[in-house]
Amino acid sequence: MKANLLALVGAALLAACAGSWEQPASVERMYVIECGENHVKDLSRWTPGVNVGKPHVFGDHCYLIRHAKGWMLWDSGNADRLAALPNGLTAPNGVITAFMKKPLVESLRQIGVAPGDIEHFAMSHSHGDHSGNANLFGSSILYMQMPEYAAVFGPEPQKYNFAAANFENLRTARVMKLNGDHDVFGDGSVVIKSAPGHTPGHQVLVVRLPRRGPVMLSGDMVHLVYSWENRVVPSFNFNVEQSGRTIDAMKEYAARTGTQLWVNHDREQHALIPKVPLFVD
Numbered sequence: 001m002k003a004n005l006l007a008l009v010g011a012a013l014l015a016a017c018a019g020s021w022e023q024p025a026s027v028e029r030m031y032v033i034e035c036g037e038n039h040v041k042d043l044s045r046w047t048p049g050v051n052v053g054k055p056h057v058f059g060d061h062c063y064l065i066r067h068a069k070g071w072m073l074w075d076s077g078n079a080d081r082l083a084a085l086p087n088g089l090t091a092p093n094g095v096i097t098a099f100m101k102k103p104l105v106e107s108l109r110q111i112g113v114a115p116g117d118i119e120h121f122a123m124s125h126s127h128g129d130h131s132g133n134a135n136l137f138g139s140s141i142l143y144m145q146m147p148e149y150a151a152v153f154g155p156e157p158q159k160y161n162f163a164a165a166n167f168e169n170l171r172t173a174r175v176m177k178l179n180g181d182h183d184v185f186g187d188g189s190v191v192i193k194s195a196p197g198h199t200p201g202h203q204v205l206v207v208r209l210p211r212r213g214p215v216m217l218s219g220d221m222v223h224l225v226y227s228w229e230n231r232v233v234p235s236f237n238f239n240v241e242q243s244g245r246t247i248d249a250m251k252e253y254a255a256r257t258g259t260q261l262w263v264n265h266d267r268e269q270h271a272l273i274p275k276v277p278l279f280v281d
């Protein structure tokens with residue numbers, strides 16, 4: 001009798017759980033923010049073997065997530081100070097010119113959020129087009145993979161093409177050093193996934209939107225939807241072999257979980273996604 005009762009309770013609990021999966025996730029909404037543009041003279045640097053000599057404009061995006069427990073920012077784009085340069089800032093090697101049309105702080109203000117309101121901050125990786133405004137978030141908890149942390153705050157950040165100045169205010173930040181995947185709010189709705197290769201501790205973010213379902217924010221795991229479909233990465237990646245293995249693993253994950261990939265630098269794909277002041281949910 002007792003066993004039967006337990007079985008009944010168990011069945012009722014299972015039914016309750018199954019029901020709760022249909023409820024909105026604890027992510028309420030996400031703002032997609034234009035965080036600059038990167039104009040390049042030769043796209044083939046990013047797509048070896050094709051697009052030789054072809055100029056291209058990469059988009060650059062930041063993502064602000066409203067979770068029931070607080071705000072999280074993913075990536076920080078090109079530096080806001082570039083907004084004062086109408087012709088952008090060209091890298092010393094001449095291959096990229098970076099623009100920032102609307103400062104990130106202005107987009108945040110439009111949403112009604114100040115940098116100090118953002119409790120959780122993570123970047124896909126530490127290159128300048130993702131860490132440009134990182135210094136605004138020194139009071140947030142910073143989530144970084146250990147190999148990335150060692151490269152950024154070690155003796156030779158420049159060896160990895162990281163600019164130490166972009167991280168000055170993060171030296172004293174609360175840091176959660178990661179060694180793999182991490183569930184930020186503990187409910188599976190926002191999960192950082194280790195995705196190394198482009199840099200030593202590159203990571204991607206899976207956000208479970210209440211209406212659209214799970215979305216993976218790519219960082220620079222791939223630079224274009226084309227690259228995702230064709231398993232193409234730049235030869236200048238920290239580790240090209242590892243980059244390919246990461247793409248394979250994330251494709252397997254995406255297929256198994258029905259997750260769609262949003263490619264940070266793919267301007268054409270992002271043209272179809274609502275931007276601030278609108279949001280996605």
Ligand SMILES: [Zn+2]
Pocket residue numbers: 127129130219220265
């Ligand atoms: Zn990038």
